[in-house]
Amino acid sequence: MLTRWLALALVAASWRVADACTCAQAHPQTHFCNSDFVIVGRVQKTFRGKDFYDAYKLKIRNIYKATPKARVALQSGRLLTPSQESLCGVSLQPRETYVITGRVVHLEAHVHLCGFVSRWRDVTPRQRKGFRLLYKQGCTCKVHMSKRRTKSPNTCVTANDECYERHGICLHDREHRCRWTRAPALTRCLQATRFNSTIMT
Structure with missing residues (x-):
């Protein structure tokens, strides 16, 4: 746990210099293939964190891809995202349905701006x-x-x-x-x- 927090602190320090999140552009297919999970879910609640992460509670409607660890992590319907945009944090709107690709870290589902996040109604x-x-x-x-x-x-x-x-x-x-x-x-x-x-x- 200590190692994890130290890593997060180093990431936060480095991003203060950059001022903004930067991600390499990728095709939706690449996001799908490189992710641990791909879901469609409706945002139910938002929890603002005091430290590095905010959390979203989703009602998951579809799971299009999930590794074994991702299936365990998604059982709670809880997604974590960095609390600051400079750390690639994602802002999701309550009662909105999204398609989301993400990764699993320590059996927790994570989502960030370098993945694919889009309102389902905007997806072609x-x-x-x-x-x-x-x-x-x-x-x-x-x-x-x-x-x-x-x-x-x-x-x-x-x-x-x-x-x-x-x-x-x-x-x-x-x-x-x-x-x-x-x-x-x-x-x-x-x-x-x-x-x-x-x-x-």
Whole structure:
């Protein structure tokens, strides 16, 4: 326990210099694959902590992914998050339903800004299908948020494109290469983006 508090104190001290939380941008599929749990839950209560953490009590509606330790941690419906935004703390609104990815530390469920947290009503149908089923099938693929192309057969690339973030799912094709799957919503979004770019130029 002492080691844990010392670590938290060091993290807090380092973030005072940075003034704000910074996270590498990642695709929702990457968040899903790298997390210990993925849930959809409605916020019931908020508990403001005096030290490093705040806590939220959620009514969990769906568990789309959970390691054995995560299933134990989620039984209470309690999520911990850093109490300060500079430490990547998440602010959740009471009576709002969210999709949340998180990690388990010492059998406690943790959530922070470097994970994926979104109101369920803002999640696109394609993202919902991803969280329910398809992201899991694509965890053997990697999504790189980069402008650089790659010859790796296990990688899908997107240049921080909102269309791919909202509608893209990366899966293996019949040749066992990772590719963005076809979807009408993705096609429409890309066409609209190109059209808007043409008008502006």
